[in-house]
Amino acid sequence: MNEKVRRPWLWTTVFTVIAIAYLFPIALVVVNSFKNKVFIAAEPFALPNAESFVGWDNYLRGIQLTDFIASAGWSFVITIGSAILILAGTSMTAWWIVRMDNVYAKTLYTTFLFNLVVPFQMVMFTLSWLADYLGLNNPFGLWIIYLGFGAGLAVFIFTGFVKGIPYEIEEAATIDGCGPLRTFFLIVLPIMRPAVITVAILEVMWLWNDYLLPYLTLDLKNYKTIPIAVQYLRGGYGSVDMGAMMGVLVLALIPVIVFYLASQRHIIKGVVAGAVKG
Known part of the structure; x- marks a missing residue:
């Protein structure tokens, strides 16, 4: 058989194995979420049977123990608000950087790139103190903090995309009487849709699953996100209610999945378009 004919099957097999390896932990969590916690520890890879199956008990207990409804509500508030603020702020910033193309714009762009390489551990203690001092230790203040940490990647992707947008389109809009804001929101932003969706996917997955930043900045007596609430299933001496934890983890996975x-069909298109240098 011709090597060119065999090669696609080889790559298909390789990537199928990789996909199974990534999906297996998720499937394991789903399966164990319907088992008694004793059997989760004793037989983690076994399917539920008549003895181990507990139905929706783990889910109901997890919702009760973690106050899941309130935690999910704050997770949605933080994720949606932060994502909208990041998308709006960084898309306009990237457009300004590309169109101005002067030393100030280049310096600002370099600053955003520097944000990508600074480890979070270098600033987390100072950030925690500053959030308390400025009154940002609440879900709405966290929007501003996430804007700072999420801006680097977003500006990088948006800037690459804007470079591929012909400037003549914006000139035509200006001739027709559009000011900068109308030009951006009516002309530029719709063209940027693939990049916007790409950044939205990346940012939402990060915001929804983030544990450390909310834990360091939020007033945990009043606000808990889902990742933080899950930790409250840990009892004394390292004991964990694995059944309830599996149920809550499955519920936490559903919105982001x-x-x-x-949106995933747009992500490759957006990343490729963002690589255009104009």
């Missing part, structure tokens, strides 16, 4: 599946 649904969002990703609804």
Whole structure:
């Protein structure tokens, strides 16, 4: 058989194995979420049977123990608000950087790139103190903090994309009487849709699953996100209610998986378009 014919099957097999390796932990969590916690520890890879199956008990207990509804509400508030602020602020910033193309714009762009290489551990203690001092230790203050940490990658992707947008389109809009804001929101932003969706996917997955930043900055007596609430399933002496934890983890996975599946067809297009240098 011709080597060119065999090669696609080889790559298909390789990537199928890789996909199974990534999906296996998720499937394991789903399977164990329907098992008694004793059997989760004793037989983690076994399918539920008549003895180990507990139905929706783990989910109901997890919702009760973690106050899941309130935690999910704050997770949605933080994720949606932060994502909108990041997308709006960084898309306009990237457009300004590309169109101005002067020393100030280049310096600002370099600053955003520097944000990508600074380890979070270098600033987390100072950030925690500053958030308390400025009154940002709440879900709405966290929007501003996430804007600072998420801006670097977003500006990088948006800047690459804007370079591929012909400037003549904006000149035509200006001749027709559009000011800068109308030009951006009516002309530029719709063209940037693939990049916007790409950045939205990356940012939402990060914001929804983030544990450390909310833990360091939020007033935990009043606000808890889902990743933080899950930690409260840990009891004394290292004991963990594995059944309830598996149930809550499955519930936490559903929103971000649904969002990703609804948007994933745009991510490759957006990343490739963002690599255009103009």
